[in-house]
Amino acid sequence: MRERRPHLARFLLPFLLAFWPAWAQETVAASEPSAPTAPARAFDPQHTRFGFELRTRWGQRVTGQFPRYEGEVSTLADGRRRVRIVLRTDAVVVTGSDRYTALARGPSFFDAQRFPTIEFVSEPHADTLVRTGGRMRGRLSMHGVTRMETFTLSHADCEHPGRDCDVVATGSISRDDYGLDGWQFALADRVRFMLRVRLVESAP
Template sequence: MPVPEAAGVSISPFDPAHTRFGFELRTRWGQRVAGTFPRYEGDVTTLADGRHRVRIVLRTDGVVVEGSERYTALARGPSFFDAARYPYIEFVSDPHPESLIHTGGRMRGRLSMHGVSRMEVFYLSEPECDAPGRECDVVAGGSISREDYSLDGWQFALVDRVRFSMRVRVVEPAP
Protein backbone atom coordinates (compact mmCIF):
# COMPACT_ATOMS: atom_id res chain seq x y z
CA MET A 1 0.00 0.00 0.00
CA PRO A 2 1.42 3.43 -0.84
CA VAL A 3 2.63 5.33 2.17
CA PRO A 4 1.91 9.08 2.20
CA GLU A 5 5.16 10.99 2.57
CA ALA A 6 4.18 14.61 1.98
CA ALA A 7 1.46 16.44 0.12
CA GLY A 8 1.09 14.79 -3.27
CA VAL A 9 3.87 12.25 -2.64
CA SER A 10 3.34 8.51 -2.11
CA ILE A 11 5.64 5.52 -1.73
CA SER A 12 4.69 2.08 -3.08
CA PRO A 13 6.88 -0.76 -1.78
CA PHE A 14 7.89 -3.68 -3.98
CA ASP A 15 5.65 -6.74 -3.91
CA PRO A 16 7.82 -9.61 -2.60
CA ALA A 17 5.53 -12.22 -4.20
CA HIS A 18 6.48 -11.03 -7.69
CA THR A 19 9.68 -8.97 -7.53
CA ARG A 20 13.00 -10.59 -8.51
CA PHE A 21 16.56 -9.29 -8.94
CA GLY A 22 19.37 -11.16 -10.64
CA PHE A 23 22.77 -10.90 -12.22
CA GLU A 24 24.70 -12.77 -14.87
CA LEU A 25 28.26 -12.81 -16.03
CA ARG A 26 30.37 -15.03 -18.23
CA THR A 27 33.62 -16.80 -17.71
CA ARG A 28 36.38 -16.31 -20.24
CA TRP A 29 35.50 -19.83 -21.47
CA GLY A 30 31.88 -18.88 -22.21
CA GLN A 31 30.25 -20.43 -19.14
CA ARG A 32 27.23 -18.53 -17.81
CA VAL A 33 27.23 -17.70 -14.08
CA ALA A 34 23.83 -16.50 -12.89
CA GLY A 35 22.69 -15.43 -9.47
CA THR A 36 19.88 -13.80 -7.56
CA PHE A 37 19.47 -11.29 -4.76
CA PRO A 38 16.66 -12.78 -2.67
CA ARG A 39 17.18 -10.19 0.08
CA TYR A 40 16.30 -6.67 -1.01
CA GLU A 41 14.14 -3.68 -0.28
CA GLY A 42 12.81 -1.02 -2.56
CA ASP A 43 9.97 1.18 -3.61
CA VAL A 44 8.61 3.55 -6.19
CA THR A 45 8.00 7.09 -5.02
CA THR A 46 5.40 9.12 -6.87
CA LEU A 47 6.53 12.72 -6.57
CA ALA A 48 4.21 15.72 -6.24
CA ASP A 49 4.70 16.53 -9.95
CA GLY A 50 3.64 12.98 -10.97
CA ARG A 51 7.10 11.74 -11.88
CA HIS A 52 8.42 8.52 -10.35
CA ARG A 53 11.66 7.68 -8.58
CA VAL A 54 12.74 4.06 -8.03
CA ARG A 55 14.91 3.00 -5.08
CA ILE A 56 16.44 -0.50 -4.93
CA VAL A 57 18.70 -1.87 -2.19
CA LEU A 58 20.16 -5.35 -2.75
CA ARG A 59 21.80 -7.29 0.12
CA THR A 60 25.13 -8.73 -1.05
CA ASP A 61 25.31 -11.10 1.92
CA GLY A 62 22.22 -12.85 0.57
CA VAL A 63 23.39 -13.30 -3.03
CA VAL A 64 22.89 -16.83 -4.35
CA VAL A 65 24.61 -18.29 -7.42
CA GLU A 66 22.36 -20.85 -9.08
CA GLY A 67 23.32 -24.43 -8.30
CA SER A 68 26.63 -23.74 -6.55
CA GLU A 69 27.36 -23.21 -2.88
CA ARG A 70 31.01 -22.69 -3.81
CA TYR A 71 30.25 -19.91 -6.33
CA THR A 72 27.78 -18.38 -3.84
CA ALA A 73 30.55 -18.16 -1.23
CA LEU A 74 32.94 -16.69 -3.82
CA ALA A 75 30.35 -14.09 -4.91
CA ARG A 76 29.80 -12.97 -1.30
CA GLY A 77 33.52 -13.08 -0.52
CA PRO A 78 36.26 -10.44 -0.59
CA SER A 79 37.23 -11.14 -4.21
CA PHE A 80 33.84 -10.16 -5.60
CA PHE A 81 30.91 -8.38 -3.87
CA ASP A 82 32.78 -8.41 -0.52
CA ALA A 83 29.57 -8.55 1.52
CA ALA A 84 31.41 -8.12 4.84
CA ARG A 85 32.69 -4.66 3.79
CA TYR A 86 29.98 -3.67 1.29
CA PRO A 87 26.67 -5.23 2.42
CA TYR A 88 24.47 -3.27 -0.02
CA ILE A 89 24.13 -2.37 -3.67
CA GLU A 90 21.84 0.64 -4.11
CA PHE A 91 20.22 2.16 -7.16
CA VAL A 92 18.19 5.39 -7.03
CA SER A 93 16.73 6.50 -10.34
CA ASP A 94 16.47 10.03 -11.55
CA PRO A 95 12.84 11.20 -11.50
CA HIS A 96 11.14 10.05 -14.69
CA PRO A 97 7.67 10.32 -16.20
CA GLU A 98 5.18 7.58 -15.32
CA SER A 99 4.84 6.93 -19.06
CA LEU A 100 8.27 5.22 -19.02
CA ILE A 101 6.80 2.02 -17.57
CA HIS A 102 4.16 2.02 -20.33
CA THR A 103 6.54 2.58 -23.25
CA GLY A 104 9.83 1.13 -22.07
CA GLY A 105 13.09 2.95 -22.49
CA ARG A 106 16.05 4.34 -20.58
CA MET A 107 15.97 4.78 -16.80
CA ARG A 108 19.00 6.69 -15.55
CA GLY A 109 20.13 6.77 -11.94
CA ARG A 110 22.91 6.47 -9.40
CA LEU A 111 24.29 2.99 -8.71
CA SER A 112 26.36 2.61 -5.55
CA MET A 113 28.32 -0.60 -5.15
CA HIS A 114 31.60 -1.69 -3.61
CA GLY A 115 32.33 1.81 -2.28
CA VAL A 116 31.85 3.46 -5.69
CA SER A 117 28.89 5.54 -6.86
CA ARG A 118 28.29 6.21 -10.57
CA MET A 119 25.51 7.18 -12.94
CA GLU A 120 24.22 4.19 -14.92
CA VAL A 121 21.38 3.48 -17.34
CA PHE A 122 19.01 0.52 -17.17
CA TYR A 123 16.53 -0.29 -19.91
CA LEU A 124 12.86 -0.99 -19.27
CA SER A 125 11.14 -3.39 -21.65
CA GLU A 126 7.77 -2.64 -23.17
CA PRO A 127 5.13 -3.99 -20.78
CA GLU A 128 2.99 -7.04 -21.39
CA CYS A 129 -0.17 -5.51 -19.90
CA ASP A 130 -2.00 -2.19 -19.47
CA ALA A 131 -1.08 -1.81 -15.78
CA PRO A 132 2.65 -2.57 -15.56
CA GLY A 133 3.98 -2.85 -12.04
CA ARG A 134 0.56 -3.92 -10.77
CA GLU A 135 -0.90 -6.54 -13.14
CA CYS A 136 2.40 -7.58 -14.76
CA ASP A 137 6.09 -7.15 -14.07
CA VAL A 138 8.10 -4.12 -15.04
CA VAL A 139 11.13 -5.78 -16.62
CA ALA A 140 14.48 -4.00 -16.77
CA GLY A 141 18.11 -4.80 -17.31
CA GLY A 142 21.47 -3.30 -17.90
CA SER A 143 25.14 -4.07 -17.67
CA ILE A 144 27.99 -2.48 -15.79
CA SER A 145 31.74 -2.74 -15.97
CA ARG A 146 33.31 -4.57 -13.01
CA GLU A 147 36.36 -2.36 -13.47
CA ASP A 148 34.28 0.80 -12.83
CA TYR A 149 33.36 -0.52 -9.37
CA SER A 150 36.70 -2.10 -8.43
CA LEU A 151 35.20 -5.59 -8.60
CA ASP A 152 38.55 -6.83 -9.79
CA GLY A 153 38.63 -10.30 -8.29
CA TRP A 154 38.76 -13.30 -10.61
CA GLN A 155 39.86 -11.23 -13.63
CA PHE A 156 41.63 -14.26 -15.05
CA ALA A 157 38.34 -16.19 -15.14
CA LEU A 158 35.53 -13.63 -15.53
CA VAL A 159 34.74 -11.11 -18.25
CA ASP A 160 34.37 -7.45 -17.28
CA ARG A 161 30.62 -6.99 -17.83
CA VAL A 162 27.99 -7.89 -15.24
CA ARG A 163 24.39 -7.88 -16.41
CA PHE A 164 21.70 -7.02 -13.87
CA SER A 165 18.06 -7.94 -14.40
CA MET A 166 14.91 -7.10 -12.51
CA ARG A 167 11.23 -7.95 -12.56
CA VAL A 168 9.32 -5.58 -10.32
CA ARG A 169 5.78 -5.13 -9.08
CA VAL A 170 4.56 -2.84 -6.36
CA VAL A 171 2.03 -3.60 -3.65
CA GLU A 172 -1.46 -2.81 -4.93
CA PRO A 173 -2.86 0.33 -3.26
CA ALA A 174 -5.94 0.00 -1.09
CA PRO A 175 -9.16 1.21 -2.74
Protein backbone atom coordinates in the same frame (compact mmCIF):
# COMPACT_ATOMS: atom_id res chain seq x y z
CA MET B 1 30.30 73.86 -8.57
CA ARG B 2 28.40 71.14 -10.39
CA GLU B 3 26.04 69.19 -8.15
CA ARG B 4 27.03 65.50 -7.87
CA ARG B 5 24.23 63.09 -8.75
CA PRO B 6 23.64 60.24 -6.29
CA HIS B 7 24.98 56.96 -7.62
CA LEU B 8 22.33 54.59 -8.99
CA ALA B 9 23.47 51.86 -6.60
CA ARG B 10 22.23 53.89 -3.64
CA PHE B 11 18.68 53.45 -4.92
CA LEU B 12 19.01 49.89 -6.21
CA LEU B 13 20.73 48.39 -3.17
CA PRO B 14 17.77 48.57 -0.76
CA PHE B 15 15.50 47.14 -3.46
CA LEU B 16 17.83 44.19 -4.11
CA LEU B 17 18.31 43.47 -0.42
CA ALA B 18 14.56 43.43 0.10
CA PHE B 19 13.76 41.02 -2.72
CA TRP B 20 16.86 38.82 -3.10
CA PRO B 21 16.11 36.35 -0.27
CA ALA B 22 12.71 35.42 -1.74
CA TRP B 23 14.16 35.18 -5.23
CA ALA B 24 17.02 32.99 -4.00
CA GLN B 25 14.67 30.66 -2.15
CA GLU B 26 12.49 30.23 -5.23
CA THR B 27 15.54 29.47 -7.38
CA VAL B 28 16.85 26.83 -4.96
CA ALA B 29 13.40 25.27 -4.62
CA ALA B 30 13.04 25.06 -8.41
CA SER B 31 16.37 23.21 -8.69
CA GLU B 32 15.45 20.58 -6.09
CA PRO B 33 13.57 17.39 -7.11
CA SER B 34 9.88 17.48 -6.34
CA ALA B 35 8.96 15.92 -3.02
CA PRO B 36 6.78 12.79 -2.98
CA THR B 37 3.07 13.58 -2.72
CA ALA B 38 1.71 10.06 -2.24
CA PRO B 39 2.77 7.04 -0.17
CA ALA B 40 5.62 5.14 -1.82
CA ARG B 41 4.74 1.72 -3.20
CA ALA B 42 6.91 -1.21 -2.11
CA PHE B 43 7.90 -4.25 -4.17
CA ASP B 44 5.64 -7.28 -4.18
CA PRO B 45 7.84 -10.17 -2.93
CA GLN B 46 5.71 -12.83 -4.62
CA HIS B 47 6.53 -11.54 -8.10
CA THR B 48 9.65 -9.38 -7.81
CA ARG B 49 13.05 -10.82 -8.75
CA PHE B 50 16.52 -9.23 -8.91
CA GLY B 51 19.28 -11.16 -10.62
CA PHE B 52 22.66 -10.86 -12.32
CA GLU B 53 24.63 -12.64 -15.01
CA LEU B 54 28.31 -12.91 -15.89
CA ARG B 55 30.21 -14.75 -18.59
CA THR B 56 33.38 -16.75 -18.13
CA ARG B 57 36.33 -16.30 -20.45
CA TRP B 58 35.22 -19.57 -22.07
CA GLY B 59 31.69 -18.36 -22.81
CA GLN B 60 29.88 -20.10 -19.95
CA ARG B 61 27.13 -18.22 -18.15
CA VAL B 62 27.09 -17.65 -14.36
CA THR B 63 23.79 -16.45 -12.91
CA GLY B 64 22.72 -15.35 -9.45
CA GLN B 65 19.89 -13.82 -7.43
CA PHE B 66 19.45 -11.23 -4.69
CA PRO B 67 16.66 -12.78 -2.59
CA ARG B 68 16.85 -10.04 0.06
CA TYR B 69 16.09 -6.50 -1.01
CA GLU B 70 14.08 -3.40 -0.17
CA GLY B 71 13.01 -0.22 -1.92
CA GLU B 72 10.05 1.63 -3.32
CA VAL B 73 8.60 3.65 -6.18
CA SER B 74 7.70 7.22 -5.20
CA THR B 75 5.36 9.59 -7.03
CA LEU B 76 6.64 13.17 -7.03
CA ALA B 77 4.62 16.39 -6.93
CA ASP B 78 4.97 16.92 -10.68
CA GLY B 79 3.70 13.40 -11.45
CA ARG B 80 7.07 11.88 -12.25
CA ARG B 81 8.33 8.70 -10.57
CA ARG B 82 11.52 7.87 -8.71
CA VAL B 83 12.74 4.32 -8.03
CA ARG B 84 14.97 3.24 -5.15
CA ILE B 85 16.35 -0.31 -4.94
CA VAL B 86 18.61 -1.75 -2.23
CA LEU B 87 20.04 -5.26 -2.75
CA ARG B 88 21.69 -7.27 0.05
CA THR B 89 25.04 -8.66 -1.09
CA ASP B 90 25.33 -10.77 2.08
CA ALA B 91 22.38 -12.82 0.83
CA VAL B 92 23.40 -13.16 -2.83
CA VAL B 93 23.05 -16.68 -4.27
CA VAL B 94 24.86 -18.09 -7.30
CA THR B 95 22.60 -20.57 -9.02
CA GLY B 96 23.50 -24.19 -8.37
CA SER B 97 26.74 -23.66 -6.45
CA ASP B 98 27.33 -23.15 -2.73
CA ARG B 99 31.03 -22.64 -3.41
CA TYR B 100 30.46 -19.86 -5.94
CA THR B 101 27.88 -18.33 -3.61
CA ALA B 102 30.49 -18.08 -0.86
CA LEU B 103 33.02 -16.63 -3.30
CA ALA B 104 30.51 -14.06 -4.58
CA ARG B 105 29.86 -12.84 -1.03
CA GLY B 106 33.57 -12.89 -0.18
CA PRO B 107 36.29 -10.22 -0.34
CA SER B 108 37.30 -11.07 -3.91
CA PHE B 109 33.93 -10.03 -5.33
CA PHE B 110 30.99 -8.22 -3.66
CA ASP B 111 32.81 -8.23 -0.28
CA ALA B 112 29.54 -8.37 1.65
CA GLN B 113 31.18 -7.88 5.05
CA ARG B 114 32.45 -4.42 4.07
CA PHE B 115 29.78 -3.51 1.50
CA PRO B 116 26.55 -5.29 2.48
CA THR B 117 24.30 -3.43 0.03
CA ILE B 118 24.02 -2.27 -3.56
CA GLU B 119 21.78 0.78 -4.02
CA PHE B 120 20.20 2.27 -7.15
CA VAL B 121 18.26 5.56 -7.07
CA SER B 122 16.78 6.65 -10.38
CA GLU B 123 16.46 10.14 -11.73
CA PRO B 124 12.83 11.33 -11.84
CA HIS B 125 11.12 10.00 -14.95
CA ALA B 126 7.71 10.09 -16.62
CA ASP B 127 5.15 7.61 -15.29
CA THR B 128 4.60 6.41 -18.88
CA LEU B 129 8.13 4.96 -19.07
CA VAL B 130 7.06 1.62 -17.59
CA ARG B 131 4.51 1.22 -20.41
CA THR B 132 6.47 2.51 -23.39
CA GLY B 133 9.87 1.20 -22.33
CA GLY B 134 13.11 3.15 -22.64
CA ARG B 135 16.14 4.33 -20.72
CA MET B 136 16.12 4.99 -16.97
CA ARG B 137 19.23 6.70 -15.60
CA GLY B 138 20.21 6.71 -11.97
CA ARG B 139 22.91 6.63 -9.33
CA LEU B 140 24.35 3.17 -8.62
CA SER B 141 26.37 2.69 -5.41
CA MET B 142 28.29 -0.57 -5.14
CA HIS B 143 31.54 -1.72 -3.51
CA GLY B 144 32.24 1.79 -2.18
CA VAL B 145 31.87 3.48 -5.58
CA THR B 146 28.97 5.59 -6.90
CA ARG B 147 28.42 6.18 -10.61
CA MET B 148 25.62 7.12 -12.99
CA GLU B 149 24.29 4.07 -14.88
CA THR B 150 21.43 3.39 -17.27
CA PHE B 151 18.86 0.59 -17.18
CA THR B 152 16.66 -0.23 -20.15
CA LEU B 153 12.97 -0.94 -19.46
CA SER B 154 11.13 -3.27 -21.82
CA HIS B 155 7.82 -2.33 -23.43
CA ALA B 156 5.02 -3.49 -21.13
CA ASP B 157 2.79 -6.46 -21.94
CA CYS B 158 -0.25 -4.94 -20.23
CA GLU B 159 -2.01 -1.64 -19.60
CA HIS B 160 -1.00 -1.41 -15.93
CA PRO B 161 2.60 -2.67 -15.57
CA GLY B 162 3.67 -3.21 -12.01
CA ARG B 163 0.14 -4.30 -11.13
CA ASP B 164 -1.11 -6.64 -13.88
CA CYS B 165 2.27 -7.65 -15.31
CA ASP B 166 5.96 -7.38 -14.47
CA VAL B 167 8.08 -4.31 -15.14
CA VAL B 168 11.19 -5.77 -16.79
CA ALA B 169 14.56 -3.98 -16.98
CA THR B 170 18.20 -4.82 -17.67
CA GLY B 171 21.48 -2.97 -17.33
CA SER B 172 25.13 -3.78 -17.85
CA ILE B 173 28.02 -2.37 -15.81
CA SER B 174 31.80 -2.73 -15.86
CA ARG B 175 33.32 -4.61 -12.91
CA ASP B 176 36.46 -2.55 -13.31
CA ASP B 177 34.51 0.69 -12.69
CA TYR B 178 33.56 -0.55 -9.21
CA GLY B 179 36.75 -2.34 -8.21
CA LEU B 180 35.19 -5.82 -8.51
CA ASP B 181 38.48 -7.19 -9.74
CA GLY B 182 38.30 -10.74 -8.39
CA TRP B 183 38.47 -13.73 -10.76
CA GLN B 184 39.79 -11.63 -13.65
CA PHE B 185 41.47 -14.71 -15.08
CA ALA B 186 38.10 -16.49 -15.31
CA LEU B 187 35.33 -13.87 -15.64
CA ALA B 188 34.62 -11.22 -18.27
CA ASP B 189 34.39 -7.58 -17.20
CA ARG B 190 30.68 -6.97 -17.75
CA VAL B 191 27.97 -7.75 -15.18
CA ARG B 192 24.41 -7.74 -16.43
CA PHE B 193 21.66 -6.95 -13.90
CA MET B 194 18.07 -8.09 -14.53
CA LEU B 195 14.94 -7.17 -12.65
CA ARG B 196 11.29 -8.14 -12.80
CA VAL B 197 9.13 -6.00 -10.52
CA ARG B 198 5.58 -5.74 -9.33
CA LEU B 199 4.33 -3.34 -6.68
CA VAL B 200 2.16 -3.74 -3.64
CA GLU B 201 -1.18 -2.02 -4.11
CA SER B 202 -1.54 1.28 -2.27
CA ALA B 203 -3.86 1.33 0.72
CA PRO B 204 -7.24 2.94 -0.05
